[in-house]
Amino acid sequence: MFTRRAALTAALAALGSGALPTATATASAATASAAAALPRSATRAVLPRPTGRHSVATRSLPLTDFGRTDPFASRPGPRRLMVQLWYPTSSPAPAPHPRTPAVPYTDPGTGAALEAGWGMRPGVLKGVGTHARAGGRPIAGIRSAVVVSHGRGASRILTSGLAEELASHGHLVAAVDHTYDAAAVRFPDGRLVLGALPAEPDDWDAQDRLEVAVRAADLRCVADALCRRGRPLAGVPVQRVGLLGHSLGGAAAAEALRTDRRFVAGLDLDGGLFGTTVPETGLDRPFLLLTSSPDHETWARWRARHRGWGRHLHLTGGGHLSATDVPALAAAAGLRERWPEPLYGEYLGTIAPHRAATVTRACVTAFFDRFLLGLHRPLLDAPGPRHPELRFLWARGA
Numbered sequence: 001m002f003t004r005r006a007a008l009t010a011a012l013a014a015l016g017s018g019a020l021p022t023a024t025a026t027a028s029a030a031t032a033s034a035a036a037a038l039p040r041s042a043t044r045a046v047l048p049r050p051t052g053r054h055s056v057a058t059r060s061l062p063l064t065d066f067g068r069t070d071p072f073a074s075r076p077g078p079r080r081l082m083v084q085l086w087y088p089t090s091s092p093a094p095a096p097h098p099r100t101p102a103v104p105y106t107d108p109g110t111g112a113a114l115e116a117g118w119g120m121r122p123g124v125l126k127g128v129g130t131h132a133r134a135g136g137r138p139i140a141g142i143r144s145a146v147v148v149s150h151g152r153g154a155s156r157i158l159t160s161g162l163a164e165e166l167a168s169h170g171h172l173v174a175a176v177d178h179t180y181d182a183a184a185v186r187f188p189d190g191r192l193v194l195g196a197l198p199a200e201p202d203d204w205d206a207q208d209r210l211e212v213a214v215r216a217a218d219l220r221c222v223a224d225a226l227c228r229r230g231r232p233l234a235g236v237p238v239q240r241v242g243l244l245g246h247s248l249g250g251a252a253a254a255e256a257l258r259t260d261r262r263f264v265a266g267l268d269l270d271g272g273l274f275g276t277t278v279p280e281t282g283l284d285r286p287f288l289l290l291t292s293s294p295d296h297e298t299w300a301r302w303r304a305r306h307r308g309w310g311r312h313l314h315l316t317g318g319g320h321l322s323a324t325d326v327p328a329l330a331a332a333a334g335l336r337e338r339w340p341e342p343l344y345g346e347y348l349g350t351i352a353p354h355r356a357a358t359v360t361r362a363c364v365t366a367f368f369d370r371f372l373l374g375l376h377r378p379l380l381d382a383p384g385p386r387h388p389e390l391r392f393l394w395a396r397g398a
Helices: 007-015 024-034 108-117 156-168 204-227 248-259 297-305 326-333 341-348 353-373
Strands: 055-069 078-089 132-134 144-149 172-177 184-186 192-194 240-246 263-269 287-291 310-315 390-396
Touching (some): 055 156, 078 156, 108 156, 108 184, 108 192, 144 248, 144 353, 156 172, 240 248, 263 353, 310 353
Parallel strands (some): 055 132, 144 172
Antiparallel strands (some): 184 192
């Protein structure tokens, strides 16, 4: 069971894989190093194919919150973010053809920073296969959006598989990179802003509160853009907005749900509820925990005070990263060889990658289909034979 949400960062640093670079020059050097091709024998990673009926398109755009000063920037200025959108489109699905190419998984600079900081084989991320095409018009009638928050020191790209899945089922997905928290953020002007948060702060509780407050404000900034009149984000006037977070992103999702009633439901993927008062106050709207650890004291306190529909589901055999793209990347990235067994087992578990993806996707789509689209999915009612890895630890509401 995890005890601190920064355990992965600390463990990777102990591996000798290196802390995340702290200067653009360092990132440039890492990018050049990663430009070398993977060995011919290396397996190319491909994200699981989306199961919905819609083709998926994606594009990225910057957002600036002029109402806030960025507390992490070296020079005072407004908070600047990058957001990646995935959405259902009527454009053709990507194919190995120049007219309908799949979008690259990430840019070289972000990929190099993640590979260096997470102990991955250099160059692996540039070859990851996706199922979304660049650009394309959203289909008519999109009513729902899911705003996604990544884990500490991670990146929006590491939940690309879930984003493609949700978009294929009709949702608009907006995944935000939390600048200076994410491993790296590439802006349209070419700047690569690297992670700059302390790996071991003197006061974890204060750091938790600061980071979660900033992240929750980032999520509200995305909601502002999604819900604004006249020119909504991606030109899609959504009616209902949900929240999805992994690790610290789960705590940020809970805090944003607590403080902003525009969000109608939230889902936490294995995130301890640090830095938020949600364990003391509970929530009054639907909230789902999907975890790899059987329990955690912040989850127990939240359950005792929660007032809305709620579930705590456990993924048997799962690890802290099982809900992300990392299991699908692990073989190509050489993680079993590069990570010591205790780390590999804790973060990737024993469940087969395709089963982790299948169960996670089923839970996530069932939750947001129900509470954003009003489509009942029996998966969340009781255990079933199609997903034997899923244990119901707690339930509130029918």
